[in-house]
Amino acid sequence: MVDYDVIVAGGGLTGTIAAQSIAHYSNQNLKILSIDRNSEIFPGRKSLSGWTCGDACSKEAVDFMTERIKVQWTRPEIEHDVKGVMAFSPDKETTIPFDGEGYMLNRQKLPEIQNQRAKKMGVEFDFEINLTGLIYDEQQVVGVQGIDNKTKQPYKKTAKIVVDATGVTSMLRNTLKNSTKVEKRIDRRDLESTGRYIMYFEPQTKDLTEFDPDYCIIHLDQDIAPGGYGWVFPKGEKKVNIGLGVEKTLLEKRNNRLGKKDNVQSLMEEYLHRNPVIKNAKLSQDPEDINNNSGIFQVSVRRQNDCMISGG
Ligand SMILES: Cc1cc2nc3c(=O)[nH]c(=O)nc-3n(C[C@H](O)[C@H](O)[C@H](O)COP(=O)(O)OP(=O)(O)OC[C@H]3O[C@@H](n4cnc5c(N)ncnc54)[C@H](O)[C@@H]3O)c2cc1C
Incomplete structure (x- = not known):
């Protein structure tokens, strides 16, 4: 006898989608448990x-989830609509639109x-459970x-x-013993160190290459964000999610080249x-x-894992 049909370990984006989708497709006939290390008032939080x-x-992606896996993201977890993404070269001569x-x-709400x-x-x-293996x-x-x-x-x-949805630094996948196919660790060079602020501001001038209430902006520049990119994503006319990601070895090279000692935090300040x-x-x-307006976390910037399944 087992306690549950399915355990979803980790209650972030992936965990909440997996738990609901499994419940839907089993006609709510399966016993499903979601486990997270956060308290019930801060579900899905990545770190402090x-x-x-x-x-x-x-x-x-949202339409796919609604239609194909029967998970809906609506308002208020959707905060603002955008028409697309614009990526700019360092001199802004070249624009790459992602329609x-x-x-x-x-x-936080999601x-x-x-x-x-x-x-x-x-x-x-089950909340406040720190899974170790x-x-x-x-x-x-x-x-x-x-x-x-x-x-x-x-x-x-x-x-x-067991569904492992504990995120990029998973303790469960890292120690998986019953598969040679599942990649257990993400190569350090495929992990970016990234950070961002959520802010209100007073628009000083109009420059749609720097802030656009209708478009997510990406700045490609090896001085500003070595091995990654900077982003200015609108959350309203005067509200923004602004941040950047870097790759550690390229940040070191950039610092040596420019004679600087920057880290993600100082680059974020400079970019702002x-x-x-x-x-x-x-x-x-x-x-x-309020509990989510400034933070740094790792993000994987590689292809998906080829194999995501092993026994159980
Ligand atoms: C700065 C930054 C910017 C990003 N920008 C974007 C973007 O604009 N668009 C986009 O699509 N993606 C973006 N990403 C990536 C996106 O945030 C992640 O892909 C996404 O959060 C992954 O979801 P997840 O559910 O797999 O993991 P997470 O969201 O990390 O959730 C994992 C959950 O598991 C819990 N957990 C972890 N370990 C344990 C444990 N040992 N025991 C119990 N519980 C545990 C955590 O507390 C958390 O609740 C960004 C990431 C960062 C860091």
Whole structure:
């Protein structure tokens, strides 16, 4: 006997989508448990500094989820509409438009609302559980284990299937024992160190290459964001998600070339202050941003894993 049919480990973007989709396609007949290390009031938080993300997603992805996997993202978790993405070369002589509408999400609100929907579909939740590994029966994964942060006691739950949705730094995938096909670690060079602010500001001038309420802007520039890019994504006429990502070895090369000692934080500051439109910027104090207005986190910028399945 197992405790659950399915355990979804991690309740971020992926976990909330997986739990709801499985509940839908099983006609709510499966016993599903969602486990996350956050407390119930901060579901899906990546780290103590929040739900660090650029917050942008394509309408195509949202439509796909609505139609094909029966998971809906609506308002208020969708905060602002955009018409597309514009990428600019360093001298801005070259523009690469990525057509297609999209949305700016409120990442703090999103898991809260998604979990409410999952609960209505019968999904159960365990919060404040720090998962440390998988449980095996010979070659089969049969559950998860960790520590219950509320009681400081060991935690174990079994299931027919475990979905690892604990994100880029997964402790579960990293230690997976029953597969030679699943890539367990992401190469350091495929991980960008990224950070961003969510801010209100007073527009100083009109320059659609630096801020556009209707388009997500990407700046490609090896001095500003070595090995990555800077972004200025609108969340309203006077609200922005502004940030950048860098690749560590290329940042070192760039620093040596320019005789500087920058890190992600100092590059973010510089990128914000050089923007001619965004002036008198203040971190958003909106209740749904207040725990999420400034943060740094890793992001994988590589292809998808070829194999994402092993026994159990
Ligand atoms: C600065 C930045 C900008 C980005 N911009 C964009 C963008 O504009 N558009 C876009 O599509 N993507 C963007 N991304 C990437 C996007 O945020 C991630 O792809 C997405 O969050 C991944 O979702 P996930 O559910 O896999 O992981 P996460 O969102 O990280 O969720 C993982 C969940 O698992 C929990 N967890 C982790 N480990 C454990 C454990 N051991 N035990 C229990 N729980 C655990 C975490 O607390 C969290 O709740 C950006 C990322 C960053 C950092």
